[in-house]
Amino acid sequence: xxxxxxxxxxxRHFPLRIALLSTLTVAAIxxxxxxxxxxxxLATEVADTAGxxxxxxxxxxxxxxxxxxxxxxxxxxxxxxxxxxTGLSNFAHGEQVTFGAAAAFAAVTAGAPILLAAVFAVLAGxxxxxxxxxxxxxxxxxxxxxxxxxxxxxxxxxxxxVNLLQIxxxxxxxxxxxxxxxxxxxxxxxxxxxxxxSMAVCIVALGAVGFFLQRTRLGRATRAVSDNPALxxxxxxxxxxxIRIVWIMSGSLAxxxxxxxxxxxxxxxxxxxxxxxxxxxxxxTLGGLGHPFGALVGSLVVGIVAEVSTVFLxxxxxxxxxxxxxLILTLLVRPQGLLGRKERVG
Amino acid sequence: MTDPQTIISADHLIAxxxxxxxxxxxxxxxxxxxxxxxxxxxxxxGKSTFLKALFGLVPVREGKVQLRGEDITNLKADKxxxxxxxxxxxxxxxxxxxxxxxxxxxxxxxxxKTYKAQRxxxxxxxxxxxxxxxxxxxxxxxxxxxxVAMARALMMDPSVLLLDEPSAGLSPDRQDETFVRTRDxxxxxxxxxxxxxxxxxxxxxxxxxxxxxxxxxxxTATGQELLADPKVIELYLxxxxxxxxxxxxxGAVVAPDATTEKSE
Ligand SMILES: Nc1ncnc2c1ncn2[C@@H]1O[C@H](COP(=O)(O)OP(=O)(O)O)[C@@H](O)[C@H]1O
Ligand SMILES: [Mg+2]
Numbered sequence: 258x259x260x261x262x263x264x265x266x267x268x269r270h271f272p273l274r275i276a277l278l279s280t281l282t283v284a285a286i287x288x289x290x291x292x293x294x295x296x297x298x299l300a301t302e303v304a305d306t307a308g309x310x311x312x313x314x315x316x317x318x319x320x321x322x323x324x325x326x327x328x329x330x331x332x333x334x335x336x337x338x339x340x341x342x343t344g345l346s347n348f349a350h351g352e353q354v355t356f357g358a359a360a361a362f363a364a365v366t367a368g369a370p371i372l373l374a375a376v377f378a379v380l381a382g383x384x385x386x387x388x389x390x391x392x393x394x395x396x397x398x399x400x401x402x403x404x405x406x407x408x409x410x411x412x413x414x415x416x417x418x419v420n421l422l423q424i425x426x427x428x429x430x431x432x433x434x435x436x437x438x439x440x441x442x443x444x445x446x447x448x449x450x451x452x453x454x455s456m457a458v459c460i461v462a463l464g465a466v467g468f469f470l471q472r473t474r475l476g477r478a479t480r481a482v483s484d485n486p487a488l489x490x491x492x493x494x495x496x497x498x499x500i501r502i503v504w505i506m507s508g509s510l511a512x513x514x515x516x517x518x519x520x521x522x523x524x525x526x527x528x529x530x531x532x533x534x535x536x537x538x539x540x541x542t543l544g545g546l547g548h549p550f551g552a553l554v555g556s557l558v559v560g561i562v563a564e565v566s567t568v569f570l571x572x573x574x575x576x577x578x579x580x581x582x583x584l585i586l587t588l589l590v591r592p593q594g595l596l597g598r599k600e601r602v603g
Numbered sequence: 604m605t606d607p608q609t610i611i612s613a614d615h616l617i618a619x620x621x622x623x624x625x626x627x628x629x630x631x632x633x634x635x636x637x638x639x640x641x642x643x644x645x646x647x648x649g650k651s652t653f654l655k656a657l658f659g660l661v662p663v664r665e666g667k668v669q670l671r672g673e674d675i676t677n678l679k680a681d682k683x684x685x686x687x688x689x690x691x692x693x694x695x696x697x698x699x700x701x702x703x704x705x706x707x708x709x710x711x712x713x714x715x716k717t718y719k720a721q722r723x724x725x726x727x728x729x730x731x732x733x734x735x736x737x738x739x740x741x742x743x744x745x746x747x748x749x750x751v752a753m754a755r756a757l758m759m760d761p762s763v764l765l766l767d768e769p770s771a772g773l774s775p776d777r778q779d780e781t782f783v784r785t786r787d788x789x790x791x792x793x794x795x796x797x798x799x800x801x802x803x804x805x806x807x808x809x810x811x812x813x814x815x816x817x818x819x820x821x822x823t824a825t826g827q828e829l830l831a832d833p834k835v836i837e838l839y840l841x842x843x844x845x846x847x848x849x850x851x852x853x854g855a856v857v858a859p860d861a862t863t864e865k866s867e
Contacts, residue, residue, distance in 0.1 A: 481709045484698040490757065493684035493713045
C-alpha cells in the first residue's frame, strides 16, 4: 500500500497545478453560462417565486457542489492526516463523522442550543480520537502490526461502532434543528443561512488546519512524520505524540463535519457517516493520498462533479458512479492523485 | 571500558532485524573523545546495522552500548538525540516535502530555544543551504541533500555524530567535499563514526579505522596502518586501488574506488 520511498516531490509544479485547476474552473464556468438554455426551462420550475431572477440550475448545482465539497473536505481531512502519518486507511472514519452528529443530537435533546451542541460534539470527537489511539492504535503500532492488518481492525471497529450508534440514536432519522430554512436569492442562485454558516465554519476550520500544518512547529513536525516516520524519530521528534495529536484533531474535525452535514442535509441517522465513507476515500485518493491539502482539493472536485453531473444525468442516483469513473480516469493519468507527489520507482 | 577518554563504546553487540537472525555477532568498538573513526567492510557486512544498533534503531539482543560510561543500550532514538548523539542515515535522510529551513528546524525539535542560533551556524557552515532555505528538500541534488541531512543532525550540537556512507552516490568532487567537511566538523570537537564504502579515502582522513566483516569487528588500527596492511589492500582496497596508486601519489584527490551506488 504505502510506499515508504517518498522521493522527488515536484514542489515546483504546485503553482502549475493550481493554474491548471483554475483554468479548468474558468472553462467550466464559461460552458455553464453559455450552455444552459435547455436547462433554464427546468430552472424556472425550481426558481423561488419570491425572487425576480431565474435560478440557473447549473450554477445552483455548482454552489451545492462547493458546499458539499467543503463539508466532505472537513470530514475527510482527518482520514487523510491519519493515513499520511500512520499508513492506516481508517474504515471507521465514517462512524467518527456520525459520532459527531449523534453527540450534537444528544446535547440538543438535553436542551442545549445548537452552537453549544456543536462545541460539545467537537470536544467529544477529539476525546474519542484520543481514547482510540491510546487504547487501540498506539498498541497495535507498538507491536508493529502492519497497516493492512490495522485496516482490517478498523473495518471491524466500523461494524461495531455503527451498531453502537444505532443503539444510541435509534433506527429513525433525527434532526438537529427543526427550523424551516429560508433561502436568500443571489442573482441566479439561492442559498440558506444555515448553509452559509456551514460554509463559513468549513472554510475557517480548514484554514486553521492549513495554518497548523504550515505555520506551527508541531504542524511541521506532523508533515515530517508523514514524510518519513523513521527519520522523524531519529531526528528527535516524538512520533507517537504527534500521531496522538493527529488522532485528536481527526476526531474533532470529523465530528464537526458530522454536525454540519446533519444541518446541511437537515437530517441524520446512525449510518450518515458510513454513507459518505467511500466518497471520503475517493476524495482523499483523488486529491493525493497523504498530501496535506489533497483532501481539500479532492473533496471539492468530488462535490462539484457529483452535484453538477445531476443536471445532465437521467437520474441523480448515478452521480456517485460518475465520481468513481472520474476517480479511475484521474488515477490512470496521474497515479499519485491531483496534488500527490510522484513515488520514485526503484 | 571505563577509560575516562572513552566517549562511546560497544561491547560484543549481538543484534538483528528478524527474530533468530543475528546480523551483528559480537561487534565491539571503543571510541575516544574527539576521534574520527572510519568503519569499512564489504557490502552486507553489517556496517549500517552497527550504526543503527548504536542509535537504538535495531534491537540489541546481547552486549552493551555505553556513552561516557552510562548504559544507553536500546534507548529510543529521541532519548539519544537528547544525550548528544546525531545520526545521518545513508538514504532517505531528509524530509522531502519540507523546506531546507524546516528540515533544520526539525533537527532542533527538542531544543527550540537554541534553534535560531544553531541555524545561523549551519548557514555559515553550508552557505548554499542559507541561500536556498525555502526550497523543498526533495527537489535537491544528492550532494545538497547530504548537506541538509548533516546540518540537521548537527542542529542539536551533538558530541557524537554517526554518518552512514555520506559520500555514496556523489560525484568525485562532491565526495571529496564531504570528506573535507567531515574532517572539519570533527576538528570542532565532534566525535565522528563514519561508515564508508570508499575505504581508501576514508582511511586517509580518519584517526582510526575498524574493519567489519560478517557482523564482527575484525580488527582496528590507525587509518595509515590499515592503508598499508596487505590484507586490507587485498580485501577492501582491491586492485583497482593499486592501479590508481600513482594518481594518489600525484596528489589527486579523486576517490578512485568509488562504486557509486545509487540506492540500497
Ligand atoms: N531492514 C532489514 N531487515 C532485515 N534484514 C536487513 C535489513 N537491513 C539490512 N538487513 C540485512 O543485514 C545485513 C547487513 O546489512 P547492512 O548493515 O545494511 O550492511 P552494510 O551497511 O555493511 O552494507 C544484510 O544481510 C542485509 O540483508
Ligand atoms: Mg550500509
